[in-house]
Amino acid sequence: MKRKTLTQFLIEQQREHAALPAEVRLLIEVVARACKAIGHAVGKGALGGVLGSLESENVQGEVQKKLDVLSNEILIEANEWGGHLAAMASEEMETIHRIPNRYPKGEYLLLFDPLDGSSNIDVNVSIGTIFSVLRAPRDSAERDLTEQDFLQPGSQQVAAGYAVYGPQTSLVLTVGSGVFGFTLDREMGSWVLTHEHIRIPEDTREFAINMSNMRHWAPPVRRYIDECLAGTTGPRGKDFNMRWIASMVADVHRVLTRGGIFMYPWDAREPSKPGKLRLMYEANPMSMLVEQAGGAATDGTRRILDIQPTALHQRVGVVLGSRNEVELVTRYHRE
Ligand SMILES: O=P(O)(O)OC[C@H]1O[C@](O)(COP(=O)(O)O)[C@@H](O)[C@@H]1O
Numbered sequence: 171m172k173r174k175t176l177t178q179f180l181i182e183q184q185r186e187h188a189a190l191p192a193e194v195r196l197l198i199e200v201v202a203r204a205c206k207a208i209g210h211a212v213g214k215g216a217l218g219g220v221l222g223s224l225e226s227e228n229v230q231g232e233v234q235k236k237l238d239v240l241s242n243e244i245l246i247e248a249n250e251w252g253g254h255l256a257a258m259a260s261e262e263m264e265t266i267h268r269i270p271n272r273y274p275k276g277e278y279l280l281l282f283d284p285l286d287g288s289s290n291i292d293v294n295v296s297i298g299t300i301f302s303v304l305r306a307p308r309d310s311a312e313r314d315l316t317e318q319d320f321l322q323p324g325s326q327q328v329a330a331g332y333a334v335y336g337p338q339t340s341l342v343l344t345v346g347s348g349v350f351g352f353t354l355d356r357e358m359g360s361w362v363l364t365h366e367h368i369r370i371p372e373d374t375r376e377f378a379i380n381m382s383n384m385r386h387w388a389p390p391v392r393r394y395i396d397e398c399l400a401g402t403t404g405p406r407g408k409d410f411n412m413r414w415i416a417s418m419v420a421d422v423h424r425v426l427t428r429g430g431i432f433m434y435p436w437d438a439r440e441p442s443k444p445g446k447l448r449l450m451y452e453a454n455p456m457s458m459l460v461e462q463a464g465g466a467a468t469d470g471t472r473r474i475l476d477i478q479p480t481a482l483h484q485r486v487g488v489v490l491g492s493r494n495e496v497e498l499v500t501r502y503h504r505e
Pocket residue numbers: 261283285286287288289380416417418419434446
């Protein structure tokens with residue numbers, strides 16, 4: 171059977187869903203090409219001199235790894251001259267990056283976490299890239315864009331996706347009509363459609379949370395996990411398994427592949443922080459993918475995609491995955 175490439179798939183989406191503009195199709199191809207280049211650098215590891223940290227910190231006060239910076243540069247460079255974007259924003263840049271005047275400008279905004287799962291780079295565990303596409307305001311050609319223009323709720327995303335650099339290099343994508351997975355054919359250098367209409371099972375026996383933070387959790391999270399841990403003799407009446415990769419991309423990829431619940435909730439270590447993960451380029455794109463696959467995503471009480479952002483690097487609590495489990499955790503928070 172001849173499989174479709176990403177290009178063929180996107181052209182088909184454009185024809186069948188007139189809602190997918192050519193510009194979005196082309197910008198996704200640029201992002202996918204950049205992910206291929208990042209995957210290539212990741213694959214070289216110590217041979218390519220890409221492991222280890224730099225002296226610098228990003229805007230969130232986190233030490234930058236060489237690959238954080240390299241991946242950011244690859245994405246910026248690939249997208250700058252494509253002509254589809256008005257501006258970009260990244261975990262690794264303090265403020266937005268406008269398309270320089272020497273390049274043509276487009277009508278979209280791109281946000282990304284260039285390298286997700288930084289703590290796993292040097293230990294050769296799956297890492298990835300997460301991205302989100304928003305529309306630029308109508309008057310964006312006549313003025314300089316500001317951070318404010320990016321502060322749109324996740325429900326406004328036009329497309330979202332991620333790449334995982336693991337045993338296989340995968341690209342998972344939504345343009346608002348289901349979730350599709352592509353595998354990089356490393357010999358041919360092309361993304362091939364391998365997973366159509368990905369669906370997350372409504373129920374699960376698998377949870378993902380950093381258990382070392384247990385003593386800091388809020389009571390509803392504690393209650394939910396305690397009940398999972400109680401197994402067949404507890405209120406849930408079944409045994410649960412646990413996985414924690416510490417790369418959101420890899421954990422969410424597992425949830426999209428076989429179900430499960432993923433949580434990085436608020437905790438009392440830094441009570442003023444709503445969570446660890448970032449709303450605009452981690453939680454929003456992942457929530458769009460999860461909802462498009464039939465799952466659910468909340469911050470404990472609210473649907474993540476409904477949150478009105480107030481800052482580019484804003485953090486948020488995350489509970490996402492199999493619908494019935496997310497609803498249970500969310501109910502415990504509301505009770
Ligand atoms: O080390 P912890 O506290 O378990 O955190 C792991 C989480 O942090 C992250 O690595 C944050 O992403 P970055 O690596 O992009 O900063 C998530 O991918 C992951 O879910």
